[in-house]
Amino acid sequence: MDYIDRRSMKKIWWIWLFMMGALSTLAAAEDLTQQAEKEYRQGKYLEAADTYKKMLTEGQESAQLYYNLGNCYYKLGENTQAILNYERALLLNPGDRDARYNLQMAQSQAVDKIEVLPEVFIVRWYKSLVAYFSADQWAYISIAFFILFLGMVALFFYSSTAALKKTGFTLGIVILFFTVFSVIFSVKQYRRITERDYAIVLTPSVTVKGAPDNSGTSLFVIHEGLKVKIIESLGEWVNIRLEDGNEGWVAKRDIERI
Structure with a gap:
């Protein structure tokens, strides 16, 4: 009987520890959220962005978090990072009208205006x-x-x-x-x-090559903030496709997956 009681007490102890850990995690997440919202209201957009990024490193990924981070970058004038995070918000929540509207605002400031191929x-x-x-x-x-x-x-x-x-x-x-x-x-x-086979160009100006090599033929130039589709990867190079159908190779370091 004592053995059974000890086993029961051990299970209760582990359940209690799990519950306390979960509650402390939720409390910490709530504290960081309130901290970031306060920093944003005070106009401390860089500090708020750092807080939101800390939440992401702790595994608190959500559409709302990416949307808030995008707003911080938009306020800081970092348009490319704003586009990247709005796209990530829409990836997790396609119906977010605020994120879609803000994305359109940020994209209107991008250099490249790609004509989308018509679809049936x-x-x-x-x-x-x-x-x-x-x-x-x-x-x-x-x-x-x-x-x-x-x-x-x-x-x-x-x-x-x-x-x-x-x-x-x-x-x-x-x-x-x-x-x-x-x-x-x-x-x-x-x-x-x-x-996640779409990405955002991060480098201010990128020359798209006809082959996965710096010596490849230069095809055309794209700029930061542009959304591209990743077709395939080869070493440190990726084959991308634009919305107008043009394709070519760029270095992995020039883009970041949504």
Whole structure:
């Protein structure tokens, strides 16, 4: 009996330590958040940015944190860093209208104005739909649709009239269709977050090469703040594609992944 009591006390002790550690972590995070918000209100944008970056190093990544950090850099006149952090905020929360508006404001000050290749309406609509919600939000939507689908299955099997059975069958097929697509959209958004194949140019002026080497043919010049897609990597070089379809190689040090 004493052995059992000692084991129980040990479990309680470890649970208590875990709870105390979690509470202290939450308290520290809240203290840093309040500190950063106070520094921002006082116009100490550099100090606020440093506090937000400290929170990131401690693993407190969130769309709101990146948005706040972007605001700090925008106030400091560091437009490229503002763009980078607004993009990261939108990566985690595509529906953040404030982050999207501020990103557009920051991008309006960038040097390069790239003409986007026209897309078929259905493709453009599809991409907008996928990006409207985050991976977690699409996952919740798929769960909700699946629960509705189970309800329609129950309606089909347990209804006493043919009309209700037909309704359950028809709606069940439609809801299953939405469930499958919600799962697909969730996976696509999750891959966007994990793969992060877009980047922001950090160097004021970069000459894009035709080969992954300094001796490669110079193709064109791009400037800081420009968003590019990473196609492949080779050593210290990456092959990038612009929104107008142009491609080439730049050094890894010239860009930072979103």
